[in-house]
Amino acid sequence: MNGTDPTVLNLGFARVDLGREKRQGVAEVVYAPGKTREHITAIVTGLLAHNTGPVLVTRVDARTADAVRAEIDGGQYDDEARLLAWRPVPAGRFTVAVVSAGTADWPVAAEAQAVAAAIGLGTTVIHDVGVAGLERVLAVKGQLAAADAVIVVAGMEGALASVIGGLVAKPVIAVPTSAGYGSSFEGITALLGMHASCAAGVTVVGIDSGFGAAMAAHRIALTRADPR
Amino acid sequence: MNGTDPTVLNLGFARVDLGREKRQGVAEVVYAPGKTREHITAIVTGLLAHNTGPVLVTRVDARTADAVRAEIDGGQYDDEARLLAWRPVPAGRFTVAVVSAGTADWPVAAEAQAVAAAIGLGTTVIHDVGVAGLERVLAVKGQLAAADAVIVVAGMEGALASVIGGLVAKPVIAVPTSAGYGSSFEGITALLGMHASCAAGVTVVGIDSGFGAAMAAHRIALTRADPR
Amino acid sequence: MNGTDPTVLNLGFARVDLGREKRQGVAEVVYAPGKTREHITAIVTGLLAHNTGPVLVTRVDARTADAVRAEIDGGQYDDEARLLAWRPVPAGRFTVAVVSAGTADWPVAAEAQAVAAAIGLGTTVIHDVGVAGLERVLAVKGQLAAADAVIVVAGMEGALASVIGGLVAKPVIAVPTSAGYGSSFEGITALLGMHASCAAGVTVVGIDSGFGAAMAAHRIALTRADPR
Amino acid sequence: MNGTDPTVLNLGFARVDLGREKRQGVAEVVYAPGKTREHITAIVTGLLAHNTGPVLVTRVDARTADAVRAEIDGGQYDDEARLLAWRPVPAGRFTVAVVSAGTADWPVAAEAQAVAAAIGLGTTVIHDVGVAGLERVLAVKGQLAAADAVIVVAGMEGALASVIGGLVAKPVIAVPTSAGYGSSFEGITALLGMHASCAAGVTVVGIDSGFGAAMAAHRIALTRADPR
Amino acid sequence: MNGTDPTVLNLGFARVDLGREKRQGVAEVVYAPGKTREHITAIVTGLLAHNTGPVLVTRVDARTADAVRAEIDGGQYDDEARLLAWRPVPAGRFTVAVVSAGTADWPVAAEAQAVAAAIGLGTTVIHDVGVAGLERVLAVKGQLAAADAVIVVAGMEGALASVIGGLVAKPVIAVPTSAGYGSSFEGITALLGMHASCAAGVTVVGIDSGFGAAMAAHRIALTRADPR
């Protein structure tokens, strides 16, 4: 029966949602962990054939990425973001500032930036802006003001989301990270803190989910008549 | 020193942030629980005098609302949303659909709707669309497609956020509610489930925070050149 | 004293429950982790000698399985399910559909399928039917309707259990998996979500317990006069 | 649009799923807490008009039940189970034994029994069979063996589910209750214990969800060609 | 035996630690909840007789306080702090700034201030300095710089502790409060966040423990040769 449904590609081990690009503006994204190279190659091949926009594989290590790229031309690998992408879209008019609270939050921020860039958002990256040195936050107010939305990536207590939420009148998407020590509890402390933020209207995505934050920004970009 | 800072109104028991309207587009909102009528009256009086836009008091019971309105003209009270508002803004061009999963989620949805309306967003309300009867969800796809953003209010397991996140290409702001029984744990189950949502780019605000969801939608509306 | 109890086989390091096959329809199943090859071999030998139906070893790695099979003839090993089985029973008339929400849930679904098949249930496997693409779920309604019971295997937020619970009038046995990222918390999010499911009558087994789900289905099959 | 969908009754404050009776064998069940008498009356009226089988309201207190019954004829109220029912179905051939571990678990067991009876299952109730006096459990083995499925209702550590799961070859549906003291943590201890049960194939529903257990039994009864 | 130990006053229902004043600089403090008026009166009488410094009763309601004061002269009651005190000490040279993040944190801040004042610390109170309006924090930098130690009282996400910890080179004692909503979880979110603070050297006391913070400040004051 679903053999005849043109929006689902049944590969046996996976059921690829071909309709997602049309429905949501970005094709289904492949989460690499737990998948073999053969599986990733088959899914990507199917997505490239049946869609026209970018195709992404997230959380993929360099060796797997190389193996898949050897099979499918045109893939670009970003090893900080662990992102493998085909047919990335040029940056449109909607820009996102990705702000990280500390150097340890960098891999998550890198994923947010790389995914956002691949799906056509303009990106600015601002590193290592912890609230323990407020002048660092105040110094980047101009950069934040120039963006259409802000992704705040922070572990520890996640206070940066509250502080930036109070400074700007933009969508603020907070990403708690599992970075931290002391009593960070693998990101739970930051997750709870960002939810209890005293700055109204801050929203939160899952722990370490740079990908989710970029996709949330993409949804916002789509609300504009002219996102690109 | 802060006596001379024009952006802070020091009432002794409270330090009102007069700069917030300019900085964020909406004046500081008063959270009523724990404040006396006199305190609420004083803060609202200050906000009305030093700002020009809407002034809101949330989670306020009817008796307190009546007492404050007796002191300050022009306040409108919405008893389902428990919101007291002065100088509400007419609906602009940005519209939000507020969708609730069950009848028990209504008070939170009401707060989201009322706050959004008071600060100038167009609102559509869609009640009681649980995923256990999928046709109810599918039936409202058209209404969801017509909105610029969707606020999903759900307790229990919060699955509605994933389902709607997969259906629409809009910003989806999920609000976990403390409604539910069985193993809902006062909203924690829904909060975690919404964060682990398999629909990419769904964002989440705090438990029962209809107010927070409305403010998040407002931040998104501001990214458009023409929000109203 | 228990040397004379014919329903207990005391091997010193283990006390095998020989009466379970008669009492429950399936002999005691051996959980491999933490047991040496010699222990597994001795227990299986005892079970084969004193029972007449299938004998199973779960969560066993390939090397251990090979070593045990070298000692005891007739064992069949399923490496995806990590199941080692002797004397599997042909499929009877009671059939179970095993549905997984994502590719990462596959190992748990494989265990459910393999155990169910070994103890005489008919099985259908439906992979990768996440709720973020509802048409994938709707497309398999026919296959679900043809089964006597449905095992839903899902990590992340576990919403698939609610959606399928609402679609079918069959026993739905939900298995939360530890697959997932973001805020899945090793399956706790899915476990809680499945319990708080808004679809009435969904039941849940332990995290990653494909085995438990198959056994639950077996208990249901036994309620029919003609399970095979 | 959904005004023309015959399977949804849109009452404004609620969207009644009229298709559920046909889809799942039992009409949508009304959860009373948080609903006004007027709301309950309107929903029940709609369900009675558009369905032909039993209509149930759960967790309803006596005063509300009386008020609703004054508006709608034929309702029967069970005050121990806090259940209000119209058009109950005579007991069919599928029977359920409801076993409680202690006297404090009685309200939950009563709900399971009353819901099961109203939707056409035969029921046997066995009270106060704690494992601290094993002979009490052993004494009821015959009663358990005569039923088609067993609902085990237990708070505290929930050990009764494991013990009964080991004794019978029937579907065992465990209901953790919030009864208990010491370290019961409102049912969480029993919930976890039932999930970690060493008896294979025990399934679990939400805390205090006698209703959910009865519905799960109903799903099992439907797998038989001749449930009634 | 302890009848002859001069440092313990055995009242039967309580064993008063008379040596604490000498050992720690402040006599044992009486925690009122759960104690009868007669018990409080007896303990205070004993402490006044055997010590020479301040005697305090915390978390005492107005009616109990009045009843005890009717029996023992000289007690002063602070109803915001719910503190009853005899023989308070004039403020010495060591001063503490008590800063609260929101108006809801006031009762805890009041307790910290009143206890600190009663045991001889100079106190400054700064209300309602949330990080969502940073200029409010920056505006009080001078006041913070003039104090010897800072007590930060905050609920919600507790970010104020990190921000102030980064601004001043003083001992910062953070008090998480149970005030808040959304995802504050009765102070747990603030407690965890304060512990994971990115500002080095911030210390934390128990939830709502204004008393504990004042006593911690007192311990610091004692490290100076000239605390008064």
Next chain:
Amino acid sequence: MNGTDPTVLNLGFARVDLGREKRQGVAEVVYAPGKTREHITAIVTGLLAHNTGPVLVTRVDARTADAVRAEIDGGQYDDEARLLAWRPVPAGRFTVAVVSAGTADWPVAAEAQAVAAAIGLGTTVIHDVGVAGLERVLAVKGQLAAADAVIVVAGMEGALASVIGGLVAKPVIAVPTSAGYGSSFEGITALLGMHASCAAGVTVVGIDSGFGAAMAAHRIALTRADPR
């Protein structure tokens, strides 16, 4: 069938374990909360008729106790312990010291003492021995040394169990209490702390379970040939 089992008294609403007195030395104890006066009266009547030793009702309020005593002669009520007892046993040769850490722990300590006394243990009560004043602990070493076992009742951080566990070579039964504030979390902090105690061989019972501690002491007394 169990109508003929002489060790079970089936009252319909309860199944009284008549064999427990013979099996365990003390008849089944009635936990009052949630039971009606009629239920308690019926159970106690049955226990008195079929057993010969003490019969106890725990956690019973004064009004219920009076009502039951009006029906059944000879009951003695201890309102601090909330214990109702018939046929208490004179103190034997095995003695228990019940030590509480603070005055707030008194109700739990009272239950431990009253239950222990009613079932024939000698008891010594030592109140309010917190570790913040170590000399109070050291002062009672002689009293502890004279007892056969020690029950330590403590809330807060529960450190008294570790300290006493290190001082004496007796069985130490620790009872965490829900008393406390700050970060006591209703006894969880004390429960965990007592389990992680650095004093080897300390055992723990449930939160607030003075009853459980007394029963544990009774089990120990039975190991002696001459407990009385």
Next chain:
Amino acid sequence: MNGTDPTVLNLGFARVDLGREKRQGVAEVVYAPGKTREHITAIVTGLLAHNTGPVLVTRVDARTADAVRAEIDGGQYDDEARLLAWRPVPAGRFTVAVVSAGTADWPVAAEAQAVAAAIGLGTTVIHDVGVAGLERVLAVKGQLAAADAVIVVAGMEGALASVIGGLVAKPVIAVPTSAGYGSSFEGITALLGMHASCAAGVTVVGIDSGFGAAMAAHRIALTRADPR
């Protein structure tokens, strides 16, 4: 100062409590993890020189044990229990039955047995007595009745503690283990379940603490005039 305290041996890196043997009947026991071979050797040497009874090192791996034994004669190593012991005491008259619920609980049971034996308790070991096969429990009632105390070692839901607690009138010391899968949560489920046990007077020690259980049994043995 403590150089002259004859009850403390200050080794610089450790402060050995030489008085513990006299105070508690067993010398301080050395917990190996985290200590170097040199540290263990030095502490054991000191304990052997200043005490007369058994000296134990727990949780020590075979290689470390061999290295220490090469330095100090007379050490005996039990590799299942991971216990290294000098001067073990012959079994006295007090006997302990160590009962495990499953084969995976064996390492913890082995530690309990080996420590108990080394400090002079008689021990009986009963393996793999899970409650899912009750006849296995009932079959060993005689062995349990012959012991003076019972140590119950169980992971999963820990129900064995309740069942045995109900069967015997002995001290029952429950040890939750981290063995298990599904929803065992590293022993937390068993820990909570054992605390909420419906069998009165069961006591609990820390997760996996076979050592703690043996020491608790030793404390009980000391209550007898004639433990050996």
Next chain:
Amino acid sequence: MNGTDPTVLNLGFARVDLGREKRQGVAEVVYAPGKTREHITAIVTGLLAHNTGPVLVTRVDARTADAVRAEIDGGQYDDEARLLAWRPVPAGRFTVAVVSAGTADWPVAAEAQAVAAAIGLGTTVIHDVGVAGLERVLAVKGQLAAADAVIVVAGMEGALASVIGGLVAKPVIAVPTSAGYGSSFEGITALLGMHASCAAGVTVVGIDSGFGAAMAAHRIALTRADPR
């Protein structure tokens, strides 16, 4: 813009807070985990150039430390504390006693000591003073009395903080450690216990945060006119 802010050194991958030494008395401290050798080298080089006091790298392994020292002269490495330091300050007049409860707590205590020493505090180290042998605590009272502040490092139940808090009239900074077994839960048990301490005025820092405790002591030292 921040290129011209003299208090921030923008290295691209990190934004070094050059103003912190002036603002807080100690330059920004580098947390090594997750940073490459090149990153550490660049940050340290910048800090040495723009500050005049000590520069520290914490949690750095020996190989990384050697590599960095090969690039930058004058670094001293303490391998127990895993601390790399340049320009350590001679000990001033403020002294801190670092007390550990057990040998397993040593690495955390070593970090506290080494950081404190490097930033100019006098330090005394007292090892292995567990409360299970109280005489060990009492024996060091003199050493504690001679210090200006006490850092208490303890895992397990953390009771040492309460005991020392009751003995001395000094600032007590408690550091929970992840050392321990049984039910220590990676330091959570100690963290909660220290917060619920019955000794008033004890403060707590994050789990394993010897660094945080040293910095808290430094803040206290700064309150004296003459810290050095």
